[in-house]
Amino acid sequence: MRAKSSEGKMKTYIVQTEGSDVRLKIVERDRPTPGPGEVLVHLGAMSLNYHDMAVIRGDIPTADGRVPMSDGAGTVLAIGAGVTQWREGDRVLSTFFPDWADGTINIAKRRNVTGDTIDGVAAEYIVLPEKGVTRQPEGWSHAEASTLPCAALTAWRAVVVEGKVKPGDWVLVQGTGGVSVFALQFARAAGARVVATSSSDKKLEAMRDLGAEICINYRSTPKWGAEAANLTGGIDQIVEVGGPETLKESIKAARLGGHITMIGVLTGIKGEVPTAMFFQKNLHMTGVSVGSHAMQLDMIRAIEANDLRPVIDREFSFAELNEAFDHQADQAHLGKIIVKGIED
Known part of the structure; x- marks a missing residue:
């Protein structure tokens, strides 16, 4: 007691x-x-x-x-x-x-x-x-x-508000933390297709069960950006949680004119960015730190409409x-x- x-x-x-x-x-x-x-x-x-x-x-x-x-x-x-x-x-x-x-x-x-x-x-x-x-x-x-207030809302804003994901788009999520799992769920609810990365095959299997179509182990495939691009023709929307150590691969994975939402710095707060590749691919990148009350209410309505858990x-x-x-x-x-x- x-x-x-x-x-x-x-x-x-x-x-x-x-x-x-x-x-x-x-x-x-x-x-x-x-x-x-x-x-x-x-x-x-x-x-x-x-x-x-x-x-x-x-x-x-x-x-x-x-x-x-x-x-x-x-x-x-x-x-x-x-x-x-x-x-x-x-x-x-x-x-x-x-x-x-x-x-x-x-x-x-x-x-x-x-x-x-x-x-x-x-x-x-x-x-x-x-x-x-x-x-x-x-x-x-x-x-x-x-x-919901931090992880889910960050994912909602990254995928829906800033990413403007639509049916048929390819969305890439990194890892299996709260933001990435919610991003997968919101992307699937929007009719998008999902690529998931992780260092664990067991976790990737769980992400596949949640709807990820392509799963890449970044330990066994360190050049996962090129692999994701080859398998999909280029990613439309990338939810970037790693920061400096993963951004280079995200840029490689993105399609021409693709979009990256930078929401995390799990690998540090600074690092090298392949700027030439970034502008040659005409990419867009948006920094995302959670969201507003209005976004939270929109997300809750979407959760209820799609019966997400x-x-x-x-x-x-x-x-x-x-x-x-x-x-x-x-x-x-x-x-x-x-x-x-x-x-x-």
Whole structure:
């Protein structure tokens, strides 16, 4: 049986940036109350992203004592003064950029990042701005919904919003993390054909089961870009998660006039780019960092219309968040890693 928080208290994780080698610590704090324009949410589940790991490791600087994690789903327990959009009992979902409602991104809209520049969702109870949450997909569990705000929305924007993928297009996804799996699902829902790459034949078989038509092991085929181009005639849309070590192959894989969405830097933050090949092929590349509330709602409607479900690798208890990050660091997962909330 789990240990309950004392009356009026709750358990929460914080990031320690000073005086300790332990950067992720669970502590007890006062249970928050919603202020004007805010909602109090009981956390049902949260999911892990590479961004969260970067914050906890210190690769992305944050304040000492920051509550981490961007992606959480739960139930509204109370509403603050002036709240009209939500009622007690509503099932809601966090947003990565709580100030980006719609339109083009700008500095003001991306100033606040959940679990980074402002407190995140790794707590029993969280207070979120009324306009900083969206509804969950109908019929989804909290665990399923918690997979959406960062990884799924990044994939949605990469494939649909920026990539404008259409039936018959070839889409290439790299690896088997949350973004890549969602990108495969969204591409297939749009009628596109998918090439998947991974270093694991077992994971590639799982991607094939999800709808990937061509699977390439980049360990056994290091020149996978040329291989993808030969097998397809050139890729229309590439979801680039690796960064400098994979971009060269992505450029080789792309068709003339193709598009690359740069969404990750798993292999580093700088490197050589074959610029001559890039302009000779008349390629387009767009940087993507998650998306807006409006995009999140569009994605949820598309998920419901296509009856999509997330691929969940493993679930951990609230007390096992550190173990969940160890599992993520091992890179053995396929899809999303979930940490469940503490039940009332």
